[in-house]
Amino acid sequence: MSDEKKTFPLPYPAMELTPHEPPILMVETINSVDDDAESAVIGLTVRETNPFLEADGRLANEALIEIMAQAAAAQDGFNALRDGNPARREGFLVGVSKFSVERGVVLGDELEVSVELGPEFESLCVVFCGIRGKDGGIASAELTVWKGAGKPGSER
Numbered sequence: 162m163s164d165e166k167k168t169f170p171l172p173y174p175a176m177e178l179t180p181h182e183p184p185i186l187m188v189e190t191i192n193s194v195d196d197d198a199e200s201a202v203i204g205l206t207v208r209e210t211n212p213f214l215e216a217d218g219r220l221a222n223e224a225l226i227e228i229m230a231q232a233a234a235a236q237d238g239f240n241a242l243r244d245g246n247p248a249r250r251e252g253f254l255v256g257v258s259k260f261s262v263e264r265g266v267v268l269g270d271e272l273e274v275s276v277e278l279g280p281e282f283e284s285l286c287v288v289f290c291g292i293r294g295k296d297g298g299i300a301s302a303e304l305t306v307w308k309g310a311g312k313p314g315s316e317r
Contacts, residue, residue: 166198166243175203178238178248181231184212187224188231191239192273198240200277203232207270220266225300229290230254232274233306236288252308255285260302270294284309 172190179186187205194201205228207214213224238248266272272292279287284307291301 167245169239169242172204173239175205175231175235175238178242179231179234180249180251181234184210185227186231187211187213187228188235188274191235194236194239194243198243198278200275201232201236201239203235203274203276205272205274207266207268207272209268211268214268218268220268220270222262222265222300225262225266225292226254226257226260226302226304228272228274228292229276229288229300229302229304230306232276232290233288233304236276236278237306237308250308252306254304255307256305258303258305260300262300263298264294266292266294266299272299279303 172192175188175190176186188203189205192202192204207220213221215221234252237250241250242248272294275291277289279289286306286308288304288306290304292299
């Protein structure tokens with residue numbers, strides 16, 4: 162079996178890469194990935210269909226964690242696809258640390274989420290995430306995610 166990765170044109174639709182579906186799916190495209198599959202940039206626009214959008218047009222801050230988790234899922238799906246595996250893998254957010262919000266997000270904001278893989282232990286992985294808008298940083302966090310093909314503990 163070859164170690165050569167498949168190539169896909171960018172931007173690539175995130176909907177094909179994550180187990181999320183509308184209306185909860187917020188990430189839209191994989192905009193860039195590095196060659197060693199360690200980091201990626203995922204794009205989205207805050208749309209009026211977003212379930213976390215408040216009546217005044219502001220996005221609830223807890224949505225930023227969900228956006229980062231979806232970006233991590235999209236990166237994982239893209240990496241799996243490049244490796245010749247099914248893209249929509251099961252996984253879930255286990256924990257969040259160092260969550261910081263610099264400013265709020267509103268309807269129509271175009272965002273980029275940077276995702277960088279950190280340490281892994283079996284099916285658990287630390288993912289460093291940051292969200293930026295056109296005028297600078299918005300939020301950051303370290304996520305711990307579980308990723309695998311079955312239910313947690315089924316790899317035993």
